Amino acid sequence: MRLTRINKQILLGVLFITFLGMNSYAQSKQNFIIVIDPGHGGKDSGARGVVEDEKHIVLDVSMRLGKMIENKYKDVKVIYTRKTDVFLELWERTQIANKNHANLFVSIHCNSANNKSAYGTETFVMGLSRSQETMDVAKRENSVILLEDNQEKYQKFDANDPEAVIAFDIMFSAYKDQSLSFAKLVEDEFVKIGRSSRGVKQSNFHVLRTNASPAVLVELGFISNQDEGSFLGSEYGKQKATESLFTAFEKFKKEYDRKTMPEEEEKPKEVEKPVAGKTFKIQILVSKNKYGPSAEQLKGLTGVEVVQAGDVYKYYYGNTNMASERDELLAYTIRKGFKDAFVAEFINNEKLQGNQNYRIQFLASNKKYRDRDNKFGGLKNVLRVKKGNMNLYFYGSTKTYEEAQKDLKLAQDKGFKSAFIVTFNGEKLIEESPKK
Ligand SMILES: [Zn+2]
Structure with missing residues (x-):
């Protein structure tokens, strides 16, 4: 076979590279x-x-x-x-x-x-x-x-x-x-x-x-x-x-x-376990005012939970039982502009004391509706509380926050997007802010 000078060089190069490859394999x-x-x-x-x-x-x-x-x-x-x-x-x-x-x-x-x-x-x-x-x-x-x-x-x-x-x-x-x-x-x-x-x-x-x-x-x-x-x-x-x-x-x-021996591979980080018995939320705001989900005061955060306790509304963001997520949520809300945000710790399934209970306020109207009114969207056992010239409508009655959240979700699913959790004493709204 006749090879041009260039071809010979290429062939030699290929052979050389092949040799190098074999050599490194052997090594x-x-x-x-x-x-x-x-x-x-x-x-x-x-x-x-x-x-x-x-x-x-x-x-x-x-x-x-x-x-x-x-x-x-x-x-x-x-x-x-x-x-x-x-x-x-x-x-x-x-x-x-x-x-x-x-x-x-x-x-x-x-x-x-x-x-x-x-x-x-x-x-x-x-x-x-x-x-x-x-x-x-x-x-x-x-x-x-x-x-x-x-x-x-x-x-x-x-x-x-x-x-x-x-x-x-x-x-x-x-x-x-x-x-x-x-x-x-x-x-x-x-x-x-x-x-x-x-x-x-x-x-x-x-x-x-x-x-x-x-x-x-x-x-x-x-x-x-x-x-x-x-x-x-x-x-x-x-x-x-x-x-x-x-x-x-x-x-x-x-x-x-x-x-x-290659260093023992770094142990995979231990999978973080939930903090037992606790739920963390970031309390971003406390106000006498009730803000709707798209209110500018919420700075674009979605899924904010509102809990009325006495004469104030508490606004919570996030919901986790992971310590790392909790910290991330807090950092995030602070970046969003809630400078006073802090971690609110909830003991899971902690029951309210005495006659206290959670209810979902899903409607406020100057009109007085009867129980099972079509206006309620199917929610049953609605409690009406007269406040000033307004009628406030509440759904559910639960002892734990987790149960209340389920009721809240149900109310929201029925179309009451602004519904929120309220604490009651029996069938009476608690008017005073709970002492911290
Ligand atoms: Zn010798």
Whole structure:
């Protein structure tokens, strides 16, 4: 197939985007990256062992560890700095961890000493060098380190010895806590299988760095020592050492997962429950005057309830048993211009005292109608009260406000839109305002 130059570019672009998509998919599945770094390799054999040299032992253990992790953890990506007997510069090892944004860097080594009786495991915590600058600092700080720390490793520091440089990197770890945590897990596991631990080694001084990984350098033991050298040179010893590293990894990963678990979803706000036994209304106005539903005094509010109590009319807006709605209603009426509005609290089904009762005034007329007059729209048992030269007509007689509201609704449905609730004492209108 012949492609024009443009088409080739488009094709490449599509392939590239496809690759990016696959890559991000893979990353979403594998959220933890461990870089396993078998020390030395190729022309660099590392420590000479009584059975096997360092570079072979650490490669073997590294590959075992990686496989164990891969088998159990589908969400972990294992990267090896080397999988074969090849030589790698230090910067190549760190670069592999850097560019993969490793969550953990484990450099695996074996010790040796002129003193053949030296033995035991030890784990160094370190900050993984991310830049030449950091390396330069490590070298430059060499003399200071020598003054501040007399550890064997530092005393024989050689900037050209990768192992020593990695060890020096300890000082620059921004992930010191995590590194220490993993280092301790490793040494603890070694102890559990009966190994002798020389402990976690760290430095006292600290330089901040901007990008690093939790990183450790594990010394599996002294292969210059007859016992440890034989152990680590054996199938059994390599497997046991690997299992210790694996168990330490499992614990580290578990803690990592715990910390990176998405915050528990915010609990849905508890569904607000009605305030038990109470009803809230906003009293917007008290007046000697009776205003109709469309009176300008009501400022456009609809559904305003009017209750006559004694010689005043109280105007209520809203009706809720929810505290939040009550507050909103109050704020709304104040915004509407009822500066003195306040919440009136009603106890549900509270009965009026003594002979008191609620009635619905639905009509006022100078005419005198008989009971069951067509004028009443079907309302029955209407009470007529003479007031001045007016006849006031009342419907219902109830002890609770809730019942009165039902009567009011009925009257309004019959067409008496301006009907309102009035308090009575028996069959007499209460003339005095109730004392507050
Ligand atoms: Zn080494």
